[in-house]
Amino acid sequence: DAKTTQPNSMESNEEEPVHLPCNHSTISGTDYIHWYRQLPSQGPEYVIHGLTSNVNNRMASLAIAEDRKSSTLILHRATLRDAAVYYCILRDYNQGGKLIFGQGTELSVKP
Amino acid sequence: DAGVIQSPRHEVTEMGQEVTLRCKPISGHNSLFWYRQTMMRGLELLIYFNNNVPIDDSGMPEDRFSAKMPNASFSTLKIQPSEPRDSAVYFCASEVSGPYNEQFFGPGTRLTVL
Numbered sequence: 001d002a003k004t005t006q007p008n009s010m011e012s013n014e015e016e017p018v019h020l021p022c023n024h025s026t027i028s029g030t031d032y033i034h035w036y037r038q039l040p041s042q043g044p045e046y047v048i049h050g051l052t053s054n055v056n057n058r059m060a061s062l063a064i065a066e067d068r069k070s071s072t073l074i075l076h077r078a079t080l081r082d083a084a085v086y087y088c089i090l091r092d093y094n095q096g097g098k099l100i101f102g103q104g105t106e107l108s109v110k111p
Numbered sequence: 112d113a114g115v116i117q118s119p120r121h122e123v124t125e126m127g128q129e130v131t132l133r134c135k136p137i138s139g140h141n142s143l144f145w146y147r148q149t150m151m152r153g154l155e156l157l158i159y160f161n162n163n164v165p166i167d168d169s170g171m172p173e174d175r176f177s178a179k180m181p182n183a184s185f186s187t188l189k190i191q192p193s194e195p196r197d198s199a200v201y202f203c204a205s206e207v208s209g210p211y212n213e214q215f216f217g218p219g220t221r222l223t224v225l
Contacts, residue, residue: 036214043115043202043216044154087154098167099144099214101154 004088009106012078020073020105022088027068031090034099035062035073039084044101047073047086083109115217117203123223129191132220135184136205144214145178145188146202154202160186161208193224 005023012018024033034049048055048062050071055062061074075082087104091097116135124130136143144159158168160180168178175194180186190197200221206214 038154043204043219044214045216046213049213093209097208098156098159100156101146103153 004090004102006086006088006102006105008103009108012075012082012107012109014080014109014111015077018075018078018082018107018109020075020086020088020107021070022072023070024088024090025069027090028092030094031092033062033064033068033071034089034091035060036087036089036099036101037084038087038104039081044087049091078107078109080109080111083107115203115205115215117201117217117220119220120218121221121223123225124193125225126194127192128224129189130193130197130222130224132188132201132203132222134186134188134203134217136186136203137215138184140205140207140215141183142206142208143180143186144204144206145186146204146216147199148202148219149199157188190222193222195224198222198224 032049032051035047036044037047038044048057048060050062050064063072085104085106087101089099118133142161145157146154147157148154157170158178159166163180176190178188200219202216202219204214204216206212
């Protein structure tokens, strides 16, 4: 399974943008880049995913490097509710499409 | 939609006892996943089903663990006999299989084996 590397933790101030980086230098052409997050005492929840182009949805934006070896999850205005562990995952549907969770980035948001 | 439903939410048992965890996926979803989360090992995929058929059980730790999906609306994860190292939060998730779809997780079952 292709691996991802994320910082262990990051801090942000409320109402400021947050850029969460992810490196995936061994990504293959059939890997989709998925982001999930896990709020305290809850199950993970889907945030966003992309293949090659940048993506936007109501929760966040995903910026994908041209060579696809890295990506950045962007929260445009962090709120206290965004404090969670964020997981960057490569999902290869040709290999069954399993989600393999790493350690993720623990984001804390200060008021 | 009620989302993925798991029961029980909490289970405390003694070593050697049989434990059965239950999951009801979201209606219409054809893939179901069982995960385990501990502080030491993080979130691990145990097994997943597609159209009620087990596809990959390589994450099941040992023969004490078994999972079934008798129909599209119900799955069980059984541990027999249970051991203290099985203490963890067990999550069930479901999705409509495909490259553009998101996986929906249940609230989890917190298992404590004494």
